[in-house]
């Protein structure tokens with residue numbers, strides 16, 4: 283007789299804490315995919331059942347809940363994590379139990395676990411393109427500001443390397459603020475930015491402090507059109523929190539923006555809103571969380587089983603038509619071939635896509651082995667980009 287048991291899967295994103303807004307979008311994207319998979323008959327008639335806990339943005343709670351999901355709830359697969367500190371806390375758990383983590387967030391690269399599938403951008407799929415665009419259009423004197431943890435330290439190091447290769451490239455300052463920084467903490471930073479007058483600011487501030495940085499930047503009279511803040515993480519979720527007046531003119535590098543005009547993307551956004559309302563703003567992390575769950579379901583349909591040993595060979599090399607375009611899991615490094623884009627916030631609080639990848643995307647190179655940039659900078663600049 284066919285197995286009709288439900289399949290439990292872990293959903294490990296925070297709905298409280300510093301990164302609650304963005305992680306809630308990832309959690310709901312995962313639930314959206316699960317509901318579509320179940321509506322289409324599940325996996326050979328077996329229903330996917332999400333197991334959810336709120337780790338509140340705290341790495342040791344991610345670790346404890348990952349352990350609980352695997353040991354007590356018997357999940358083989360976890361969809362989860364935003365901050366790199368939390369992913370690094372979960373990896374030893376999935377490795378110990380021989381399970382699989384799907385991680386849908388851009389991050390600093392320089393990592394490989396055989397028990398992780400990375401579906402967000404690696405630095406050669408977002409930082410390289412951003413550095414190239416910003417230095418051509420604004421200049422290479424850069425001010426770095428970030429949250430105080432591993433992703434910002436490492437991303438700033440990588441961005442600095444790219445910038446210092448450009449003639450005249452200079453790092454004017456590198457500053458860090460705690461994840462629970464408050465409004466007043468940003469005042470000395472933006473004063474210093476104003477005094478140093480960089481060509482652009484590179485922000486690796488994440489979570490609820492993002493709004494505070496952009497707000498303080500506007501309040502002190504910095505003009506986003508002339509000296510924009512460039513980011514790898516500031517997306518529709520944070521733009522909605524800060525408001526379009528403050529966000530307009532700033533630039534983000536990501537494979538996905540809501541404004542992608544394809545009928546498939548727009549239909550998917552309508553379906554999501556119908557089911558989950560307007561509170562969640564779909565964004566790059568939402569899209570990765572959505573496609574990775576769909577890609578998992580396809581692989582499991584073929585494998586017939588969600589054990590690590592059965593699933594992994596079906597995942598490696600697998601292609602999927604995502605909302606951003608075609609993606610594929612790289613068998614050598616478990617990262618994903620993605621479609622880099624650059625977006626600039628417009629007066630409506632949406633991203634105008636100013637550049638997008640041609641030639642079917644960019645192969646992930648998480649260790650930046652191919653350090654020439656030429657293979658990565660396959661961006662086509664769209665007409666709006668000429669105004670930069």
Ligand code: ACM
Nearest residue numbers: 365366388389433
């Ligand atoms: C991040 O910490 N990877 C955004």
